[in-house]
Amino acid sequence: xxxxxxxxxxxxxxxxxxxxxxxxxxxxxxxxxxxxxxxxxxxxxxxxxxxxxxxxxxxxxxxxxxxxxxxxxxxxxxxxxxxxxxxxxxxxxxxxxxxxxxxxxxxxxxxxxxxxxxxxxxxxxxxxxxxxxxxxxxxxxxxxxxxxxxxxxxxxxxxxxxxxxxxxxxxxxxxxxxxxxxxxxxxxxxxxxxxxxxxxxxxxxxxxxxxxxxxxxxxxxxxx
Numbered sequence: 674x675x676x677x678x679x680x681x682x683x684x685x686x687x688x689x690x691x692x693x694x695x696x697x698x699x700x701x702x703x704x705x706x707x708x709x710x711x712x713x714x715x716x717x718x719x720x721x722x723x724x725x726x727x728x729x730x731x732x733x734x735x736x737x738x739x740x741x742x743x744x745x746x747x748x749x750x751x752x753x754x755x756x757x758x759x760x761x762x763x764x765x766x767x768x769x770x771x772x773x774x775x776x777x778x779x780x781x782x783x784x785x786x787x788x789x790x791x792x793x794x795x796x797x798x799x800x801x802x803x804x805x806x807x808x809x810x811x812x813x814x815x816x817x818x819x820x821x822x823x824x825x826x827x828x829x830x831x832x833x834x835x836x837x838x839x840x841x842x843x844x845x846x847x848x849x850x851x852x853x854x855x856x857x858x859x860x861x862x863x864x865x866x867x868x869x870x871x872x873x874x875x876x877x878x879x880x881x882x883x884x885x886x887x888x889x890x891x892x893x894x895x896x897x
Contacts, residue, residue: 716822716824716830717822717824717830717832717885717887717892718822719819719822721892722819722822722830722832722834722885722892723816723819725832725883725885725892725893725894726816726819726832726834726883727816729883729894730814730815730816730836731813731814733814735794735810735811735812735813735814736810736811736812736838736844736847736870736872736874737808737809737810737811737870738757738761738807738808738809738811738843738847738869738870739806739807739808739809740757740758740761740767740779740806740807741779741800741804741805741806741807742767742779742780742781742804742805742806742807743778743779743780743802743803743804743805744772744776744777744778744803744804745776745777745778745779745804746774746775746776746802747775747776753776753777755864755868755869756857756861756862756864756865756869757865757868757869757870758777758779759857759861760846760847760853760854760857760865760869760871761785763846763853763856764785764843764846764853765782765784765785766781766782766784766785766788766789766843766846767779767780767781767782767785768780768782781807788842788843789807789809789843792809792810792841792842792843793810794808794809794810795807795808795809795810796808809843810841810844811840811841811843811844811847811870811872811874812838812839812840812841812844812872812874813838813839814836814837814838814839815836815837815838815839816834816835816836817834817835817836817837817878818834818835819832819833819834820833820834820835820880821833827887828886828887829884829885829886829887829895830884830885830886830887830892831882831883831884831885832882832883832884832885833880833881833882834880834881834882834883835878835879835880835881836878836879836881837877837878837879838872838873838874838875838876840874840875844874845874847865847869847870847871847872847874848871848872848873848874848875849862849865849866849871849872849873849874850873850875850876851875854871884897
């Protein structure tokens with residue numbers, strides 16, 4: 674009789690505890706659902722958009738200059754008479770000498786070699802004809818600010834922002850408003866801008882926009 678009473682008392686004390694645990698689990702589930710719903714319907718903030726826009730700018734890659742070294746012959750792909758070689762020479766990056774066969778000997782100066790090889794992203798490829806191909810970054814894009822976020826639905830947003838160029842030392846020489854580029858005639862300046870990486874690297878920030886969409890993993894750039 675005594676043992677039965679003890680068991681009944683133990684059961685009566687466990688039951689409220691189980692009820693409390695079940696109630697707590699229900700409350701946690703409700704709170705989690707509410708938080709999830711709020712997160713899924715909350716407007717995109719400028720802070721949330723910042724890393725996405727920054728990643729998009731980085732994905733575009735830097736402005737680049739591509740040129741050859743060695744005895745370079747004119748071809749469909751290589752315009753040795755175009756002004757980028759003369760600009761590199763004026764900047765002290767290379768020396769130029771005309772060969773007897775119509776080729777141009779392009780050689781990095783010691784200072785030029787030190788400069789281009791220390792720029793992050795520099796690449797040199799050896800070619801079958803004995804020449805080298807140089808790929809040198811000039812400037813990186815950098816986010817200035819998020820100016821406006823406009824929601825066009827629960828899961829869609831347009832982000833308006835401004836960005837600017839951040840040029841390196843060689844990029845300064847390729848600044849379209851700089852003294853070196855301005856020393857060329859109008860045609861050559863246009864060629865440098867259109868084909869060889871010159872730009873207004875110290876100009877005003879540019880405005881742009883980006884469409885974003887909400888996914889299960891968060892906000893992403895919308896696929897057009």
